[in-house]
Amino acid sequence: MPHQHENNAAPINEVHSGLIRALRNLLPPESVLVDAEDLRPFECDGLAVYRQLPMVVALPETIEQVQSIMRLCHAQQVPVVARGAGTGLSGGALPLANGVLLSLAKFRNILNIDPDNAMATVQPGVRNLAISEAAAVYGMYYAPDPSSQIACSIGGNVAENSGGVHCLKYGLTVHNILMIKVVTAEGELLTIGAETLDSPGYDLLALMTGSEGMLGVIVEVTVKLLARPERAQVVLAAFDDVVKAGEAVGAIIAAGIIPAGLEMMDRLAIQAAEDFVHAGYPRDAEAILLCELDGTDAEVSEYIALVRKILTDSGATEVRTATDEAERQLFWKGRKSAFPAVGRICPDYYCMDGTIPRRQLPHVLRRIGEMSEEYGLAVANVFHAGDGNLHPLILFDGNKEGELHRTEEFGQRILQLCVEVGGTITGEHGVGMEKIDQMCVQFNSAELTQFHAIKAAFDPSGLLNPGKAVPTLHRCAEFGAMHVHHGQLPHPELERF
Numbered sequence: 001m002p003h004q005h006e007n008n009a010a011p012i013n014e015v016h017s018g019l020i021r022a023l024r025n026l027l028p029p030e031s032v033l034v035d036a037e038d039l040r041p042f043e044c045d046g047l048a049v050y051r052q053l054p055m056v057v058a059l060p061e062t063i064e065q066v067q068s069i070m071r072l073c074h075a076q077q078v079p080v081v082a083r084g085a086g087t088g089l090s091g092g093a094l095p096l097a098n099g100v101l102l103s104l105a106k107f108r109n110i111l112n113i114d115p116d117n118a119m120a121t122v123q124p125g126v127r128n129l130a131i132s133e134a135a136a137v138y139g140m141y142y143a144p145d146p147s148s149q150i151a152c153s154i155g156g157n158v159a160e161n162s163g164g165v166h167c168l169k170y171g172l173t174v175h176n177i178l179m180i181k182v183v184t185a186e187g188e189l190l191t192i193g194a195e196t197l198d199s200p201g202y203d204l205l206a207l208m209t210g211s212e213g214m215l216g217v218i219v220e221v222t223v224k225l226l227a228r229p230e231r232a233q234v235v236l237a238a239f240d241d242v243v244k245a246g247e248a249v250g251a252i253i254a255a256g257i258i259p260a261g262l263e264m265m266d267r268l269a270i271q272a273a274e275d276f277v278h279a280g281y282p283r284d285a286e287a288i289l290l291c292e293l294d295g296t297d298a299e300v301s302e303y304i305a306l307v308r309k310i311l312t313d314s315g316a317t318e319v320r321t322a323t324d325e326a327e328r329q330l331f332w333k334g335r336k337s338a339f340p341a342v343g344r345i346c347p348d349y350y351c352m353d354g355t356i357p358r359r360q361l362p363h364v365l366r367r368i369g370e371m372s373e374e375y376g377l378a379v380a381n382v383f384h385a386g387d388g389n390l391h392p393l394i395l396f397d398g399n400k401e402g403e404l405h406r407t408e409e410f411g412q413r414i415l416q417l418c419v420e421v422g423g424t425i426t427g428e429h430g431v432g433m434e435k436i437d438q439m440c441v442q443f444n445s446a447e448l449t450q451f452h453a454i455k456a457a458f459d460p461s462g463l464l465n466p467g468k469a470v471p472t473l474h475r476c477a478e479f480g481a482m483h484v485h486h487g488q489l490p491h492p493e494l495e496r497f
Helices: 014-026 036-042 063-076 128-138 154-160 204-208 242-254 267-277 297-313 325-336 338-343 358-375 403-420 445-458 473-479
Strands: 005-007 050-052 056-058 080-083 100-103 110-114 119-122 177-183 189-193 217-224 231-239 261-266 287-295 318-321 348-351 379-383 392-396
Touching (some): 014 063, 036 056, 036 100, 063 080, 063 217, 119 128, 242 297, 261 267, 261 325, 267 287, 267 325, 267 338, 287 325, 297 318, 338 348, 338 379, 338 392, 358 379, 358 403
Parallel strands (some): 056 100
Antiparallel strands (some): 119 217, 231 287, 231 318, 379 392
């Protein structure tokens, strides 16, 4: 990605020098980074459009160290941005030139696997896939599986409420965790949730999940584990029309079938993935669907036959069933490699993340195709078709004058289209910096005011990841998506967040 917004670190003044000295008293010397070459790996997340060197990077390895850092920053009123593996795609971990970048990379221990109670307790820096690898000896696994699961961390998954190709049946991160430990902006340690299916009081666990580092720093996570199904099998269907494939998605769900995964890729994505992975995808198809069924052997056999008939009746030109586990994994490898595969065929791409009602899928695909022609920019569509979570990848060349701006405008229109048809501007990537203006389209001033009130309840000084996820009312007024009465914004006292 090109550097749309790139800045060097701000000059370190006397106050900041004092903060850095204090951090060095709290942490080993190698855990406090201040030199530009050491800060560079932390300047952006996976979005990479926005880049900013932080003032300092702190790498604690105990909860007590995190608490001490937060107390120090609170006392000196220095903002803090928490960071996991940096695989996020919305600019949510973008550092601040005058702030501390708090990396949880050293929190990478699996603390406990409890197969009897179907749970595992892990530190936030543990990779998503590592949980399933550790639980495999017990015949169990952790269900949410983002395409970046080989690298993304569970703390970041909680902060973004990540999904994955199996979220249709098994839910997002919020549906698969039981308890978290969080350090507040003032350095207090909170335990939210419980090792049970329910706990008294407000559901703060759901509130913290997807809060994008704005309400606290996650330092421990207890996740649910599931037993491996007796059988899982994938059906691949090819279509000569993207809209037909979209209609087939609705037909499967309408039949009362809830697949473990139901994914869709269009021609451009198919060809890129096939060239990269050699998954056996039909290169001449306009679209393919990957439909996975899991459960008992008898259940899967019944549903496979039913799904194959639905796909054929929906106009599929080819229907194939994975013959063994190796082919099933290969089908999924192609899908999960789609993003890097597309990156091989163009200088840059811009990944969108909107969600729509499934019934609107054919209409939205048509409109994206029309806008693609209007802007003269190709789009590779890769998405979680079963739950309507779209990932259009807009292909562009950032070295061409004005092309990045045109790409961003195209992306904004896709997100606005999602809202217009009853959807939302994000499904799993979060808002971060990328979609903050589209929040003004999604929510009205009263709703945003409530968001700011929640932020103020957890972080009165606005030190945690400021400027992300929830726009100020003033920003929305400037964006032109909010009505301002008599030249005055409601609740101006909230504008500091």
